[in-house]
Amino acid sequence: MMLPPLSFxxxxxxxxxxxxxxxxxxxxxxxxxxxxxxxxxxxxxCKDGIVLAVEKVVNSKLLVPGKNKKIQTIDxxxxxxxSGLIPDGRHLVxxxxxxxxxxxxxxxxxxxxxxxxxxLGIYVQNYTCYNSVRPFGVSAIVGGIDDxxxxxxxxxxxxxxxxxxxxxxxxxxxxxxxxxxKLDLPNLTTREAVKEAAKIIYAAHESNKxxxxxxxxxxxxxxxxxxxxxxxxxxLLKEAIEYAAAQSDEEESSDEEMEE
Amino acid sequence: xxxITVDIEHLKKGEVSLGTSIMxxxxxxxxxxxxxxxxxxxxxxxxxxxxxxxxxxxxxxxCRSGSAADTQxxxxxxxxxxxxxxxxxxxxxxxxxxxxxxxxxYTNKDHLTAGIICAGYDEKKKGSVYSIxxxxxxxxxDYAIAGSGSTFIYGYCNKNFKKNMTKDETVNFIKTxxxxxxxxxxxxxxxxxxxxxxxxxxERLIFYPDEYQEA
Amino acid sequence: xxxxxxxxGRPLNETYxxxxxxxxxxxxxxxxxxxxxxxxxPIVTGSSVLxxxxxxxxxxxxxxxASYGSLARFDNVERLLxxxxxxxVGCSGDISxxxxxxxxxxxxxxxDGYDIENYELKANHIHEYLSRVFYNRRxxxxxxWNSCLVGGFDADSGEPFLKYVDLLGxxxxxxxxxxxxGSHLAIPLLRxxxxxxxxxxxxxxxxxxxxxxxxxxxLYYRDARSLDKYSLAIIKKDDVKLIKGLRCEDMSWxxxxxxxxxxx
Numbered sequence: 001m002m003l004p005p006l007s008f009x010x011x012x013x014x015x016x017x018x019x020x021x022x023x024x025x026x027x028x029x030x031x032x033x034x035x036x037x038x039x040x041x042x043x044x045x046c047k048d049g050i051v052l053a054v055e056k057v058v059n060s061k062l063l064v065p066g067k068n069k070k071i072q073t074i075d076x077x078x079x080x081x082x083s084g085l086i087p088d089g090r091h092l093v094x095x096x097x098x099x100x101x102x103x104x105x106x107x108x109x110x111x112x113x114x115x116x117x118x119x120l121g122i123y124v125q126n127y128t129c130y131n132s133v134r135p136f137g138v139s140a141i142v143g144g145i146d147d148x149x150x151x152x153x154x155x156x157x158x159x160x161x162x163x164x165x166x167x168x169x170x171x172x173x174x175x176x177x178x179x180x181x182k183l184d185l186p187n188l189t190t191r192e193a194v195k196e197a198a199k200i201i202y203a204a205h206e207s208n209k210x211x212x213x214x215x216x217x218x219x220x221x222x223x224x225x226x227x228x229x230x231x232x233x234x235x236l237l238k239e240a241i242e243y244a245a246a247q248s249d250e251e252e253s254s255d256e257e258m259e260e
Numbered sequence: 261x262x263x264i265t266v267d268i269e270h271l272k273k274g275e276v277s278l279g280t281s282i283m284x285x286x287x288x289x290x291x292x293x294x295x296x297x298x299x300x301x302x303x304x305x306x307x308x309x310x311x312x313x314x315x316x317x318x319x320x321x322x323c324r325s326g327s328a329a330d331t332q333x334x335x336x337x338x339x340x341x342x343x344x345x346x347x348x349x350x351x352x353x354x355x356x357x358x359x360x361x362x363x364x365x366y367t368n369k370d371h372l373t374a375g376i377i378c379a380g381y382d383e384k385k386k387g388s389v390y391s392i393x394x395x396x397x398x399x400x401x402d403y404a405i406a407g408s409g410s411t412f413i414y415g416y417c418n419k420n421f422k423k424n425m426t427k428d429e430t431v432n433f434i435k436t437x438x439x440x441x442x443x444x445x446x447x448x449x450x451x452x453x454x455x456x457x458x459x460x461x462x463e464r465l466i467f468y469p470d471e472y473q474e475a
Numbered sequence: 476x477x478x479x480x481x482x483x484g485r486p487l488n489e490t491y492x493x494x495x496x497x498x499x500x501x502x503x504x505x506x507x508x509x510x511x512x513x514x515x516x517p518i519v520t521g522s523s524v525l526x527x528x529x530x531x532x533x534x535x536x537x538x539x540x541a542s543y544g545s546l547a548r549f550d551n552v553e554r555l556l557x558x559x560x561x562x563x564v565g566c567s568g569d570i571s572x573x574x575x576x577x578x579x580x581x582x583x584x585x586x587d588g589y590d591i592e593n594y595e596l597k598a599n600h601i602h603e604y605l606s607r608v609f610y611n612r613r614x615x616x617x618x619x620w621n622s623c624l625v626g627g628f629d630a631d632s633g634e635p636f637l638k639y640v641d642l643l644g645x646x647x648x649x650x651x652x653x654x655x656x657g658s659h660l661a662i663p664l665l666r667x668x669x670x671x672x673x674x675x676x677x678x679x680x681x682x683x684x685x686x687x688x689x690x691x692x693x694l695y696y697r698d699a700r701s702l703d704k705y706s707l708a709i710i711k712k713d714d715v716k717l718i719k720g721l722r723c724e725d726m727s728w729x730x731x732x733x734x735x736x737x738x739x
Contacts, residue, residue, distance in 0.1 A: 073591050097589070101582065107345070108359035108578070115349045147384065218591065231591055366571050391549075395518035397571035399541070399549050411546065 015131040027135055028128050031084075031157035034137035038083030039070075039213065040172035040204040042180065043141035044197055045152040045165045049190040049221030050143030052081045053197035055172065055205050058212040069231070071218045075100040077110055078144035079218050079229035083170030084157075085137035092140055092155075095123050113144040113151035117161050125159025139169035145220050145227050150186070172204025179203055190221040194232055198240035199247045215241060277301070277373075278312060278331065279447025281409030281438050282323035284379035284389045285421070286402050287430040290458035291379045291387030294434040295323050296409065296442050297450030305449070313455045317342045319462065320357045320380030321455050325407035326373040326394065334364050334374055354380035358390035358398060366396025377404045381457040405437070409445030413437045427456065431465065439472040517569035517620040519543050521554045522700045523657030524565035525690055526624045527665055528635045528650045528675050529683040532711040533626035536687045537565045538694075539720075540702035547702070553719070555708050558584060559596035561715055562627035563708045564605070567654040568642065569620035576619065579608060598627025598636040602646070610644025618642040622654040626710050633712075635675075650675045653690075656698040661690040680709060692723045 016027040040055040054070050071081045072089075074096040082089040099119045103111035120142070127135045135157045143152045154169060155161040166180035179200040188196070194217055201215050217237060220229045232240075282295040295312040298305055312324050314332075316339045324331035338360045345352045358378040365374055372394070379389045391404040403421050405413060417437050425433065435452060442448045452472055454465040477487050519541050526535035541549040554573065556564045558580045566573040583604060587596045602625040612618050622641035629636045638648035650672075651665035668686055669675055678686075687707065695703045703723040709716045 069591055071591065073589050076585055076588060079591075101585075104582075105578075106341075106360070106363065107356050108363070109356065112349055118348070228588070229591070362574075366575065369571070393519055393543065393548065395569065395571040397519050397541075397569075397574055399552070401549075414546075 016127075016134060017129055017131040025128060025158075028158045031135040031137045032139075035084040035139045035157065035169060036171065036173075038085075038138075038170045039208070040168065040170035040176055040201060041081040041083045041139075041141055042169075042176050042197060042200055042204075043081065043143050043152050043154070043164065043167045044180070044183070044188070044193045045143070045150050045186040046188045046190045046193045046221070047186055048150070048223065049145055049219060049225075050079065050150050050152055051190050051193040051197050051217065051219045052079050052141060052143055053201050053215065053217045054081045054083075055170070055201045055208070056214040056216050057208065058214055061212075065214065069216065071216055071231070073229045074116065074142070075104075075110055075144075076228050077146060077220060078113060078116060078142065079220060080140050080142045081216075081218075082138040082140040083173075084139060088136045089138045089140060092120065092124070092136060092138060096120055096142075099123075110146065112146045112148070113142070113153070116144070117142055117151075117153045117155065120155055121159050121161045123159075124155055124157070128157075128159060141167045141169065143220065144229070145222070150220070168200075168204070170204075172201075172207045175207060176200050176204040190219050190224070191236075194219060194236060195240045195243040198237075198244040202244040202248055215244075277447070278310070278325050278328050278407070279409075279445070280312060280323075280325040280407030281405075281413075281441035281445060281448040282312060282325055282377055282407045283405040283410070283417070283434060283437060284323060284377045284403065285425075285430050285434055286379075286387040286389055286423075287425045287427060289387070289427060290381040290456065291389060292427075292430050292434060292457070293321050293323055293377070293379050293455045294438050295453050296438060296448040297453060298448055299328060300447055303446075308450045310450070311453060313453055315339075315462075316357055316378075317346070317352055317380070319382065319457045320352070320354050320378070321457065322357075322361065322379070323377040323406065325375040330372045330374045331376065334361065334372070334376070337364060351382065353382045353385060354378065354388045354390065355385070355400075358392065358400075361390075361392050362396055362398040364396075365392050365394070369394070369396050375406045377406055379404075379457070381459065383459075387457065405441075407441075407448065409438075409441030409448035412444040413441045416440060431456075435467055435472050439474070443473075517572075519548060519570040520700070521552065521567045521570055521573065522698055523653055523655040523661065523694055524554065524567050524622075524624050525653045525657050525661050525665070525687055525694075526565065526626050526637055526651070527669060527678075527683055527687060528637050529678040529680060530676060531680060532561075532628065532635050532709070533563070533637050534680075534683045534687050535563050535565050535624060535626045535708045535710070536691055536705055537567070538691065538702040538705040540700065540704075541570045542700045545699070550702060550704065553706060555706050555717060556580065557708075557715055557717060558601050559587070559627075561710055561713055562596065562598040562601050562625065563710055563715060563717070564601065565624045565626070565654075565708075566621050568622055572619040572621050576605070576608075576621065576623070580604075595630070597630035598625050598638075599629050599631075601625055601627070602636070602638045602640060606640045606644055606646045609640055609642055613643050624652050624654060626708070628710075628712060635710075656701070657690070657694060660693055660697055664690050664693065684709070688721070688723070692726060695723050695726075 039057045042053050044051045056070050072093045100111045124136050127133050140155045152164050153161050154167040165185035168176035217232045279300050284293040293313050297310045299307040299310045314335050341360050342352050361376050361378050375394050376392045381387050389401050389404050391399045438452050452467040456463040524537040537554040539552050541552040554566050620642050626637050639652050640646045650669045653661045691705050694701050705721050707718045
C-alpha cells in the first residue's frame with residue numbers, strides 16, 4: 001500500500017476519527033499492516049463442521065512445545081484464530097465470550113454464529129471511530145456450528161466481516177488462499193480438511209521460512225466432537241503433519257522435474 | 261404451602277384474577293391453544309368475554325392465568341423482546357419465547373402471580389408447548405393444562421390425549437376438556453376460545469355455552 | 476380507596492377487610508419483624524435423592540415427579556444432572572431453582588472449556604462451587620430452595636466422591652446419603668448394608684443398583700410426594716450411565732387382601 005509522506009499532509013489525518021482527504025482511515029490501514037506480519041491463520045468450512053489452523057511462530061526455544069495455545073474458544077460451539085497482535089485478539093475473544101454469555105442468559109440457548117459475528121463486528125468497528133483508541137490489530141477467523149449448520153467468518157480491523165468457505169489471513173495468506181481455492185469447499189469432511197489445513201500451513205510457512213513454527217489445529221464437527229470446539233487429537237495431528245510433509249516433498253520433486 | 265390454593269391466596273384483596281381454565285395441545289399439523297373467558301374479582305365476574313390467548317409473535321401465543329395485571333405486563337415485555345430478537349437474529353422459536361417468559365417469571369417470582377402456557381409453531385420443531393407455573397420453572401410437554409379449573413380435568417386429559425391427533429380430534433379434545441373444567445370450576449366460564457397455529461398461520465375458533473355444554 | 480396519607484391507595488379496610496401480610500409474604504411487604512424477605516417457599520418441588528458409593532464409583536437415583544403442593548403436577552422431570560465428564564448432581568426441592576442451578580453449572584462448564592486443552596471439572600470442584608452459591612444466596616436472605624447430592628470422583632485422590640449441600644450452604648459427606656424423605660426412610664436401610672469402608676470397597680455395581688432400587692420402592696410406599704418412575708445414574712471413572720424411565724418392580728401389595736377391619 002502507498003502511504004503519503006507525513007510531511008506532505010497535515011498531522012491530524014493520522015487520527016483514527018478523521019478521514020484523510022482521499023477518504024481513507026490510515027489507522028485502520030496501519031492495523032492491517034500489523035495483521036499482515038502475523039503468523040498465518042486459516043479456517044475451512046466443511047459439510048460436517050469447521051477446521052481452524054494456525055502457524056504458531058515460536059519466538060524462543062525455551063517455550064514449552066505444544067503449550068501456549070493460540071486458537072481459542074468463545075463458546076462450546078465457536079472457535080476463533082487470528083493473525084496480528086495477540087493481546088488484541090485475546091481482548092476480542094473476551095468480548096466474544098461476554099456476548100455469548102449475555103445472549104445465553106437471555107434466550108437460554110447458545111448464541112447463533114451469525115449473531116455473534118454481528119456483535120463482534122459492531123464492537124471492532126467502534127474502535128475505528130474515536131481518536132482516543134486504536135483499531136484492533138487482528139483479523140480474526142471465527143468458526144462455529146449452530147442449528148443452521150457450520151458457519152465461517154473473518155473479521156478485519158475495520159470491523160467488516162464476510163462469510164467464507166475458506167478463509168486465510170496473516171503473512172502467508174496469499175499462498176494459503178491459492179491452496180484453499182484448489183479444494184472442493186465446502187464438500188470436504190472435517191477429517192479430510194484437517195490434513196489439507198496442515199498442508200496449507202506448511203506451504204504458507206515458506207514465506208516465513210527463517211522462523212521456527214508449530215502447527216496448531218482445532219475442529220468442530222458432529223461426529224467426533226459432538227458440536228464442541230476442541231483441539232484435534234494427538235494422533236490426528238501427527239497424521240496431518242506426515243501428510244503435509246509428504247505432499248511438500250512431492251511438490252519439491254515435481255518442481256525439480258520442471259527445472260530439468 | 262397447602263396444595264393448589266396457594267396461587268389464589270397470593271392475590272392481594274381486590275385484585276383482578278384469571279381464575280382460569282387454559283390448555284395447549286400439540287397435534288399432527290401444529291398446536292392448538294384453548295381458554296375460557298371468565299375474569300373475576302372475588303365472586304364478581306369482571307369480564308365474561310375475556311381473551312386469554314395472547315399473541316407474542318407471528319405464530320407464538322400464550323395462555324395467561326393468575327393475576328391479569330401481572331400476566332399482561334409479562335406478555336408485553338416478552339412481545340418486546342421477541343420483536344428485538346427478530347430484528348437482530350431472525351425468527352424466534354417457541355422455545356426462545358418460552359425461555360423469555362421463564363426468565364421473567366423466575367427473576368421476579370417474589371412479585372408475580374402468573375401461570376403461563378407458551379405454545380407456538382415454528383419451522384424446525386413444528387408445534388410445541390411449554391408450561392411455566394408460578395415459581396418460574398419451565399416444562400416442555402406434549403400438552404399442558406393450567407389454571408384453577410385444570411385440577412378437575414387432570415384425569416380426563418391424561419386418559420384421552422393421544423399424540424399426532426387430527427385437527428378435528430384435537431379441537432374436540434380441548435372442547436370437552438374445557439367444558440368439564442368450566443362446569444366444575446366456579447372461577448371458569450363464558451365462551452371457549454381456541455387458537456390454531458400451523459404452517460398456514462393463525463386460525464381462531466369460538467364456542468358458545470349452548471354449543472359446548474352437553475345436552 | 477383509602478385516602479389516609481399513611482395508607483394512601485390501599486383498598487379500604489371497611490370494604491375489603493384488613494390486609495393480611497401473611498398471605499403474600501414477599502419482599503414488597505415491609506414488616507417491622509422482617510428486614511427483608513426474598514424467597515418465600517418452594518412451589519413446584521421434587522422429592523428425595525438417594526446415593527451410595529460402591530466399589531467403582533457412585534450410584535444415584537431420583538424419581539421423575541414434580542409436585543405442586545399435593546398435586547402430582549409433572550411426571551417426567553429429570554432431577555439428575557450430568558456435569559463435566561463424570562459428575563452427577565441430584566437435586567430435591569424447588570424445581571425452578573434447580574433449573575437455575577442447571578444454568579449456573581452449564582455456564583461453569585463453558586468457562587471451564589475456555590481452556591481448550593482439558594475439561595477438568597470434577598465432583599469436588601462442583602460441590603465446592605455449589606456450596607458457595609447456596610451460602611451466598613442464603614446470606615442475601617434469598618436462598619435457592621434445594622438440597623443436592625454431588626457424586627463423582629475427587630480430583631486429587633481419584634477416589635469416589637459423594638457429598639451433600641443444601642439451601643443454607645450446609646455440607647457433609649458419607650458413603651450413603653439421601654435428601655428429603657429419603658434421609659428418614661432410606662438412610663437406615665443404606666447404612667445397614669454400607670456399615671464400613673470395607674463394605675463399600677466390596678459392593679458391586681449389581682448389589683448397589685439392587686440396594687438403591689429397593690430404597691426407591693420403600694420411598695414409593697411411604698413418601699406421599701413420590702413416584703414409581705425414576706432415573707438411575709451409575710458413575711464410574713470417565714463413564715456415566717444415566718438410565719431413565721425405570722419403574723419400581725416386585726412391589727408387595729397382595730397382603731392387603733388379608734387385612735380386614737382396623738387390625739389388632
